[in-house]
Amino acid sequence: MARGIKDKVAILGMGCSKFGERWDSGAEELMLEAYKECLKDAGIDQNQLQAAWFSTAIDEVHVGKSGIPLSTTLRLPNIPVTHVENMCASGTEAFRGACYAVASGAADFALALGVEKLKDTGYGGLPGGRGGPLQVLWNANGTAPGNFAQLATAYMTAHGVSGEDLKRAIGHVSWKSHQNGAKNPKAHLQKAVEMDTILNAPMIASPLGLFDCCGVSDGAAAAIVTTPEIAKALGKKDIVSVKALQLSVSNGSESGHNSWDGSYFHTTRIASKKAYEEAGIKNPRDEVSMFEVHDCFSVTELVTMEDLHISETGKGWKDVLDGFYDADGKIPCQIDGGLKCFGHPIGASGLRMLYEMYLQLQGKAGPRQLANPRIGMTHNLGGAPRENISSVAIVGRYE
């Protein structure tokens, strides 16, 4: 058994830009906005950085390829910069790279920065048409909402949940995130929304309506990581350390083998189980204080809470309707507004989730601060239900 990452890496500083339709900014300005906050929070000099990981997912519409855009924008001291792309899970992937560099001893200080500038395409929604030359000859002419909408149809079929019950439950998921986003000055959408508005919104891909889909946002988020020992030596208090980093990637069985019924994320079940083991968490429903999960669509969050082994399979919709994941519930989920309201600049999202955990664990979350959180878990998913990258990170107080 590998020894794992637990408590080998501490988050020294983090930063996050304002998310939203940043007509005023390109990817470069967004990167710098997050980085300046992060570097100041870390309290080190840029020249102390020894390696960087840079995440984007749809770089062809903004920065382009390679590590050069990060190095050039920040004028990094000619250190290694690795450009990572793992679809919507890219941000967590950058963080994972930086953490492994520190844990291995290859670097004392490593930077992870994710950015996505999506609002220069001229249309709403994510850019499409990025498959390879074979994919475009046979894969359905689908979109992200269409792929995730099928999670809803399959979930209803698998668990005998009525369309009305599911629509109410996923509506509540979005309602709750809007309530939370209203308290977050960096969020893309900062307005609470009535349930009726959510339920009666135009259909995007049935059964998902407009409010079941997260926004398409511009933004950047960054973290500088080091070892807990160095963090302590630098005089840091309330140190937040990494407890687990796990990634599970589909191997085609869901999309190609009839053993999968479409109602759950095979990878998330695996990644979260390994993460709990790595972090030494026996009973996550009692031990995890808060979640930021990949609520690209409301139904994704609902099903994810089952696949993270928090809600019982097929019963997650009841927990949602009971308010279990609300800000004042047993385990608040998306306390910063989530992808739904904070926004989803793809390459930045995994780091944005960690940013909220980091703020909460240090008591710096302002009006949305939770009482005494100890363990925070993020879940960052790339791809579609049938074929995806599921990454989970657990962070907590270093004790």
Place this chain on the structure above:
Amino acid sequence: MVGIVAFGAYVPRLRLNRQAVYDANKWFAPGLRGLAKGERSMANWDEDSITMAVEASRDCLTSHKAEDVRNIYFASTTHPFKDRQNAGVIGTALNVEQNLSATDIGGSLKAGTSALIAGLNASREGAPTLVAAADKRMARVASSGELNYGDGAAALLCGTENVIAKLVGHHSVSMDFVDHFRGDESDFDYGWEERWIRDEGYSKIVPPAIKAALASCKLKGTDIAHFIMPSPMPAVPKQMAKMVGIGEGAVRDLLGATLGDTGAAHALVMLVDALEAAKAGERIMVVAFGQGVDILVFEVTAEKDKLPARKGLSGWMARRKEEKNYMKFLAFNEMLPIDKGMRAEFDKKTALSVLWRKRDMIYGLVGGKCKVCGTVQFPRSQVCVNPNCHAVDSQDPYAMAGLECSVMSFTADSLTYSPDPPAYYGMITFPEGGRFMADFTDSDKDQVKVGAKMRMTFRIRDNDQMRGGFKRYFWKAAPV
């Protein structure tokens, strides 16, 4: 004995209401009122003459093995490609390549009968020959053609064993009588005055040709039980029959009220219609007019009643959805500069090298079956998809186009670009094993459900208009 051994047809599901067309255009062309009756077949946006011919061929081959086919003749005046073997696409879609000669025949509305004559002659030496004919003709807005034309296809398998309609004889004349034409620079037909066509064309060219055909077959006009002769002028076939002594009762209905004139395919479409009804011993005469005349005479045999059931023309005609939205017809035919949005701008360039490597997968819907665990999968891959197997290089090709499948999950997507929104697609699963995320077609809200049975159909996936119209074909799922 050479003749027809099997038949098949295909008609698109949509039927355009002619009154709706007339209502939209009567301000401009009130004279079309007499044509504003009944309905015409209307191809879906993802259908063309190739896709319709593939469907008719599959229908025809319900009772026969595609791999036995040695020749394919594909007749049309609307072949999607000017230079690329259209018949070869049909062959690949039917998973026939080796020992196959594929030929396109076009250039005239009698292309269908010319192909049938060629097919019958090619099969005399015992080489089963598939003759497919399909047309999807464009017509100008507010023209009679827009109302009269229909989209459709027929396929006939010619051979020497178990002949259901033996060839009694055939006769052709060729003369450059230009009743209408479609030049290289136009999508539309240009026609001369109908009265001239009737009096100088049909009346003077057709009867002598029929008489010559009857003479060579040693038959009289009254020996013909089914007289098939497409014409845009409904009175003309009756007039021709009368001039050569064929009884008025033998003249077959032109199928104008419910289908429309399917162009180069129509003589064969009508032949399929007649074969479905004909009894053993009856003689069928097929006449096609277009810069001359082709005439074929068949005699139905007792084998006809033994031919396994198929959808045929009647089956496809029964699958029907009325369309009263004339704007949709125009948009489907690229006759309306509709605002498709930026999502329609994505480049549709096809890597021809990939298409070649994967042609059995893309055009034939051939997946794989693992020799080790028996799992059927799509696409075929080097490592078996079964999580409990993962055997390497273990898969045999496995044809899946003919298998029924069912819907595991689906959506109706209003975000993605589709010429016919919302786009229906979903995960389809095959009971033998295998699944993939497939586009659906010919689908309505009330038909697409979890568990619904679907049938795979060969369709246009994309049209690369940036490069002159390279059609990407693939298989879609349609409700059974």
